[in-house]
Amino acid sequence: MLIALFAGDGIGPEIVAQAKRVLDALAIPGLTYEEGLVGGAAYKAVGHPLPPETLELAKRADAILFGAVGDPDCDALERHLRPEQAILGLRKHLGLFSNLRPAKVFPELANESALKPEVAAAIDLLIVRETNGDVYFGEKGFRTTADGLREGYDVMSYNEAEVRRIAHAGFQAARARRGKLCSVDKANVLETSQLWRDTVIAVSADYPDVALSHMYVDNAAMQLVRNPGQFDVIVTGNLFGDILSDQASMCVGSIGMLASATLNEGNQGLYEPIHGSAPDIAGTGKANPLATILSAAMMLRYSLNLPEQADRIEAAVAGALRGGARSADLGGAMTTVEMADAVLAAL
């Protein structure tokens, strides 16, 4: 089985290297790795954030372990050359439409959250975010208004097939968890959301065992602060999912702990920490590698069908935390390598 390693920018190479050490320690037979260039690093080396060889490798691979992209040096480039296009392009070209972002507090870290410990400790939710459509991929550009003014525009849209497949992903995830699905939209203002809501309701007929509710996105942002423990699975579109999942991650404490998987219809997947490339701490050895290590665990579970190995990694991360392993974002002083050492010791 082939794993593509796309380390990317900033802290990406440091954290992916540590996740690779953990994977190596499991000595899983038949795993092979190939590295590829993405993001600002790829642009600087070969002039494009998602070079053809990288895309070709991604298509061949069974799974992609992704670091992070984003490089302030590239902010002034034309949009199609910016680092972010690597992740957006991979999601689109590989049909990676179902982005799973679990948020759960490790008991040792309940105090790290800005939320009261009793509020934070109750969090155990999964955000299922659509990542192939919405205002991310609609027609966009600049035009001149009738009054001669420069205007920027982006078309938001969803069709029923796009909503149906992510709704199924949401209902199935809810069925495998506590049986509650909350669909988040802005149907009181947006027709895209009205189509979303109508379609989710239609799909719900197939899942009589799942309790479906609907929430406007502004209220959801509020409820994620007030009482995040009320949520089991949240299913939502690309833009709202981007905002709410980052918000939820911080409710959990550090964003340095949150893993994600993005799957296509063939269960090929891209696995990445939800944090970014953190250019401010790149090269200092301070980055927390746990989100990437936990992303590797998700990869074993979802794309490689190795749930016991995934469990081993997750248990080792919990063990390392119980043993006191803390990087800077968790209020400690351990380096990227020392954090991985602690996980390896607990494995």
Place this chain on the structure above:
Amino acid sequence: MLIALFAGDGIGPEIVAQAKRVLDALAIPGLTYEEGLVGGAAYKAVGHPLPPETLELAKRADAILFGAVGDPDCDALERHLRPEQAILGLRKHLGLFSNLRPAKVFPELANESALKPEVAAAIDLLIVRETNGDVYFGEKGFRTTADGLREGYDVMSYNEAEVRRIAHAGFQAARARRGKLCSVDKANVLETSQLWRDTVIAVSADYPDVALSHMYVDNAAMQLVRNPGQFDVIVTGNLFGDILSDQASMCVGSIGMLASATLNEGNQGLYEPIHGSAPDIAGTGKANPLATILSAAMMLRYSLNLPEQADRIEAAVAGALRGGARSADLGGAMTTVEMADAVLAAL
């Protein structure tokens, strides 16, 4: 000076009545009031959420004191007949583009927030939200894709004139406060945001005394949980402002405390609590009227140029809280009327 009273749906009539009592107690000479129908109440009475007489009254008034709109009975109506169209229509027809949503914790309530008290106590921010453009007011509808699928769409856009005037509002607010402005967008994905960011930077040349920063909306949602005390003024578009201001309100504790003003270029304004119509508690006498009373204070300050009277109301609300006044949302048992009584006693 003429004040239009638009009570609306759900708890709207109860809370507006209490704010009116507080205004009456100030015995301000020359104030007159006229009531108008809006929202589901207007639809049920005359068949439209924003009847022509209401709009005509709104245009004549110096200020509008607004309760809330939203009625589950109306969810299945065509979009142009739904209660929300009242507030959207007023914002649009009166050119009310600058929505000011201050969030600050009353010391007595720092414990009500789901955030740790020390995190909540540091909050003192103002969200300046654009409310005349964005994906709220672009072309929208349903269409059929080439594959025969039903699709919903909404066009997001901003032109430079729209961004310029809200940017000026943001910079001026920052200048009158702590001199920090954070502009929130999603320029790594959206051209609307790129135009927004370019324009805000251009306007910043007029405000060398204000420190401008930029933040992506996903990061902003995260930072509002992690460390909301870092923000002074946030300026953002209609959709992101909707989400972030509701989130910020909950960081403060109860949404029952947050007031807002929406101004046009003539400083005519609409004043409303940021909470909704709360149909679940309508008629029970449990609603917290303080956000509406504080909205009336903002009205005196911004549209009627009576800052001392505004200060008096705000001091009386603080006094009532210090004296222990607590409605259900604040963990107490006082009714809507008793909360207003406490404010009147402190006045």
